[in-house]
Amino acid sequence: MKVLIIDDERLARKELINLLQDYSQIEVVGEATNADEAIELVNTLSPDLLFLDIQMPGKTGFEMLEMLDNVPQVIFTTAYDEFALKAFEVNALDYLLKPIQTERLNESINKLTLKSKTVSSDLINSKKLCLEDQVFVKDGDKCWFVSLSNIRLFESDGNYIKVFFDNNRPMIHKSLNALDEKLDPRSFFRASRKHIVNLSWVEGIEPWFNGGLMVKLRGGDKVEVSRRQAAKFKEMMSL
Template sequence: MKTLIVDDERLARKELINLLKPFQQIEIVGEATDVEDAQEQIAKLKPELIFLDIQMPGKTGFDLLESLDAVPKVIFTTAYDEFALKAFEVNALDYLLKPIQPERLEEAINKLKVEETPPTAEIEKRTLGKEDQVFVKDGDKCWFVKLADVRLFESDGNYIKVYFGGNKPMIHKSLNALDERLDDRTFFRASRKHIINLGWVENIDTWFNGGLLVQLRGGEKIEVSRRQASRFKEKMSL
């Protein structure tokens, strides 16, 4: 598993590298000292796992996750236990308190699931499919969300409202830019304001002017414009 270590302290990175040596499934492909460095390394190396410090000069580990379109598996490493609750709120793979104990590291590694690595060409495309997870931060609340669980993206000015579970947090992204990244086998641009997850469609009715009214399993009703209706019918094999 291609692994990146993100920590501003050189000795902390060195110690973690030494602790990881016994784990043959872990391949350390790089180190990063801050958020900007990590962003570059992630774009270049495409790690499957990140050991991530939370408190770093300038921006935090949460800021890094918020900046990524798709988020790899994450194990937090930090000396600040006050962040523990927040880390668990975002459903990280695990949380390791510094100094890292070998037995706790082993527990974290054992939580990793061996998954089939997608072909390199698919990784290069960076298309976001239902198996990808994204990091969503809204105020003090943070989540790791699997795209399969996101039923709707709704444009709201310069923000996007993300619908999953009972949550509707706002993220500062463009719906057009997101639409270009999402796998069109799973997500459909219903209108100027909405992208829906086809797997969450519960009911479809005819609507005004040749459009359609789609009801999602979450209860939301979304109008599919006349322009998009024929494409939607093809997607849903109507």
């Protein structure tokens, strides 16, 4: 597991590196002192895991994550317990309080090791986001790390996209066309100008007006597939 440590405090970085030497599955491939350095290293080194400080000069850890197209696993490191708990909701995410305790670090590493997975080389080379990938979603003061397998639907709303997962509907500032180019077409389908659906969530299909289709997703959401996309959709969903 390739690890990148991002913290503006040199002693904090060195302390964490020393602690991580006890884990044979961990390889520290780089250090960054701020968000701009970190973004460059993430794009160059493609780490599996970030140890990320929240408060740094310039951009915060949260702002840095918003600038990444593909977010690795992240463990936040912070000296501010109340700040961390208030700033984000924990989903597929962990945080460590400074000074980092060995027992707490071990718990985090074990948790992330269990979640580690092997992604086929063709998906890596295509740089498309697949169901196993995680994305960082921020809406106001709330943040989530969400597996794409849990996102059932993307819906365009002006210059924003509404992201449907669990009982959440956060809005992100992105175009549906830009998102469509990032997603693996084997797992996500552009149903119309307004919607992208996760094919693994499709529960039922029925004919609709003007040669279109109405798709029902697990959980009850219904999405209309345009006539233009209907034939392609039926081909993808058939044996």
